[in-house]
Amino acid sequence: MSGYTIHKLERENFPLLIPLMQDCFGMEVDITYFEWKFKDNPSGFAEGFYAKDEKGEVAAYYGVIPETYVINGEKRVIYQSCDTMTHSNHRRKGLFRMLAMHCYDLLREQNKLFIIGFGGGESTPGFLKFGWKEIFKVRYYFYPKLLTGLSGRDFSMVEEVSDLGVIEHLTLKSNEHAQIHSFKNKEIFCWRTSNPLHVYKTIAVKDGSEYCSYLTYYKQKDKLILFDFYADPSGKGRQLFNYLKAAMGKDTKGIVAFLQENSLQSRLLKKYGFIRNPFNRGPLHERVPFIFYASENEMEQFDKSTFWAIHSFDHDAL
Numbered sequence: 345m346s347g348y349t350i351h352k353l354e355r356e357n358f359p360l361l362i363p364l365m366q367d368c369f370g371m372e373v374d375i376t377y378f379e380w381k382f383k384d385n386p387s388g389f390a391e392g393f394y395a396k397d398e399k400g401e402v403a404a405y406y407g408v409i410p411e412t413y414v415i416n417g418e419k420r421v422i423y424q425s426c427d428t429m430t431h432s433n434h435r436r437k438g439l440f441r442m443l444a445m446h447c448y449d450l451l452r453e454q455n456k457l458f459i460i461g462f463g464g465g466e467s468t469p470g471f472l473k474f475g476w477k478e479i480f481k482v483r484y485y486f487y488p489k490l491l492t493g494l495s496g497r498d499f500s501m502v503e504e505v506s507d508l509g510v511i512e513h514l515t516l517k518s519n520e521h522a523q524i525h526s527f528k529n530k531e532i533f534c535w536r537t538s539n540p541l542h543v544y545k546t547i548a549v550k551d552g553s554e555y556c557s558y559l560t561y562y563k564q565k566d567k568l569i570l571f572d573f574y575a576d577p578s579g580k581g582r583q584l585f586n587y588l589k590a591a592m593g594k595d596t597k598g599i600v601a602f603l604q605e606n607s608l609q610s611r612l613l614k615k616y617g618f619i620r621n622p623f624n625r626g627p628l629h630e631r632v633p634f635i636f637y638a639s640e641n642e643m644e645q646f647d648k649s650t651f652w653a654i655h656s657f658d659h660d661a662l
Contacts, residue, residue, distance in 0.1 A: 348439065350446060353392035353407060355383055360394065360402045364429040376540050381660070384538075386531045387412045387421050391450060393443045395434075403434035406443035408451070408459055409660060412527040414520070415646075419527055423451065425461035425471075425637075426660040440470060448474075448637070458642060462659055463633035476637040480649035482659075484628035485610060485618040487599040489592050499587035501580065505546045508533050511558045514548075518574035521608060522653030524646060528572075536657065537571070544571060547587055549580045557581035561588060561599075568592060570601035572657040575612060585616045600628065602662060604654040 351357070358378035365371045382390035392407020408423035415422075430439050451457040462482065463471055472478065505511060512530045519525035526532075537544040537560065548558040557580055559573040568588060575581020588599060601618065603610045621629040634654055636643070646652075656662045 347398050348395045348403060348437075348442075350443065351394055351396065353382070353390065353394060353405070357394065358382065361405055361427070361429070364402060364405055364431055365427075367431050368429040373541070380535075380538060380540055381409060381427075382407075384535060385409060385411075386535050391423065391447060392427075393446045395439050395443060397434065401433070402431070403437075404430040404439035404443055406440060406447055408447060411658075412532060413524060414527050415524050420458075421456070422458040422460065423456070424658075424660055425459050428467055440467075441474070444474060458636070458638040460634070460636045460658075463635050468633050468635065471635055471637070474637070476635045477643055477647055478633045478635050479647060479652065480634050481605045481631040482602060482634050482654060483605050483620060483631045485601045485603055485613045485620050486628055487589065487616075487618045489596060489598050491617060492589050492592065497586065497590075499583045499590065501549045502547050502583050502587045503549070505548045505555075505558065508537075508546065511546070511548050511555050514555060514558050514574045514576075515572070518572065519653040519655075523651040525653040526658050528657065542569075547584055549583050551576070551578050551580055557584055559584040559588060563596070566595055566597045568596060568599045569662065570599055570656065571662060572655070573609075582616065602632075602656045602659060604634065604649070604652065605631065606649070607653065607655070609653070609655055 358375055361378060362373060365373050388410035390407050390409045392405060394405040395403045397403050406428050408425050410421045411424055413420055413422050428440065448457060461471065509530045515528040515533050518528065542562040542564065544560055544562045546558060546560045548555045550556060556576040556578055557574055560571045561568050562571060568591065573584065575584065592599070601613060603613065621627060623629055
């Protein structure tokens with residue numbers, strides 16, 4: 345494209361993305377955010393491309409981060425599309441498509457083309473034009489603080505966990521019911537919860553001498569974000585949610601979870617009193633498209649929502 349040059353993202357280029365994040369998302373981040381997300385990821389280094397104009401200004405970025413998933417019982421590195429950014433001075437010039445195609449061509453050449461994403465209101469139509477497919481919706485489930493009077497009071501057995509190794513058997517079990525799910529061993533879970541934008545806390549409960557259920561959350565402004573959880577059939581997991589509900593302070597409006605619609609996890613949250621906004625407007629009404637792009641054969645093979653288990657842990661920005 346006339347006036348622009350394309351460059352592959354390398355570690356030394358991370359500072360170039362800081363003004364893009366500010367312009368596109370209003371996010372104040374520093375180099376540590378990109379070091380965490382693009383370099384320290386146990387699944388590998390990010391693949392991305394950025395465009396510069398004739399004056400050397402970074403105009404746009406498109407990239408993907410590798411993630412370890414289990415697909416049909418086998419571990420495999422796939423990719424998540426994230427941090428798609430075009431500076432306000434350079435929009436409507438085809439930069440998104442140009443950079444995305446460079447990225448897809450690279451992955452295709454390496455036989456690694458399997459990308460997932462969470463579509464935005466503006467970006468989803470563009471992705472679908474590229475050949476992506478929408479599989480299901482992800483939506484917000486929440487527990488308003490006003491309902492805390494109805495919640496249970498028993499959370500006496502709940503413990504705060506600092507060594508995530510003691511619950512690794514549970515993180516690996518938390519989504520294994522699905523044919524396609526993220527692989528959450530200790531190394532990946534520790535990396536995921538070291539996002540410098542949040543302070544995560546993990547709690548767990550035992551059945552006898554071994555932990556049987558866990559829950560990870562963090563506070564964001566006036567909400568508690570339910571990041572990940574597993575509640576075993578014994579019912580002791582309910583104590584974790586009692587603890588979380590009791591943890592809401594005076595400045596907290598409620599608890600929010602981001603989950604695949606009509607999934608096993610969303611049905612469990614409904615049992616624990618979580619609700620969703622059924623309307624097309626108002627707080628937390630959004631239904632976010634979950635989309636993916638792969639070879640034609642794999643897109644046909646994995647195009648059913650029942651194959652997947654997706655929730656907050658799997659979204660790069662949570």
